[in-house]
Amino acid sequence: MTPRLFYRAFAIAETVTWTLLISAMILKYVFKVGDWPVTIGGFAHGMVFIGYAMTAVLVGVNQRWRTRQIVGAMATAFVPYLTIPFDRRLEKRGMLDGEWRTTATDHPGDHGFTNVVMRWLLNRPVLFGVGFVVLLGAIMSTMLFIGPPGGRS
Template identity: 55%
Template structure:
């Protein structure tokens, strides 16, 4: 799976889960049919939201986006459906081109500790998947412990 395909897949999934959450909110607050839609949509959206942030970080490092653009990409998920125009803009500007950087090149950006760590993790895909999974579960568990935005309703 290329960085482009991974990023696009999770960007689309993030937008779909926004739709799920909004539909759940409409069911709860407009049609007053209960909160199961918000509970399910919110949980799924939360997981994909966190996964998008992690993947934006991974792809941003791989694509040499720089800190500013990587942070912008990560925070785009806060805006409903914002990951879709982001994906289109990155694609249009060639910022998703290329494969995973498994080897060091002459590019000075490949000589940083972060790039070296990326190459080490890419060389161990099972470990990378495990680390990302642990990060996802850890962040989600922390957020569930804190509680929903605005408190429980």
């Protein structure tokens, strides 16, 4: 899977979970069906939101985006449906072109700690996948422990 496809999958998933969450809020507040739709939609959206942010960082580092670009990519997840137009903008600018950088080049940034760790993980896809899921679960668990936005009812 290329960086473009990996990023795009999470950008699309983010919009799908926004739809789930908005639909769940309509069910809860308009049709008064209880809290369960928001619990399910919110959980799904939270997981994908965190995964999208992690993906934006990973792809941004791989593609050598500026820090501001990576933060901008993560910020698009806060606005419903903004990840898709942002993805298209990245596509038009060629910022998703290329493969995963699994070997070092002469680029000065390739020898920094972040890039060395990224290449090490990319060269071990099973470990990378497990690590991605474990980190996602750890962040989600921490967020659930802290509590939902707006507090617990």
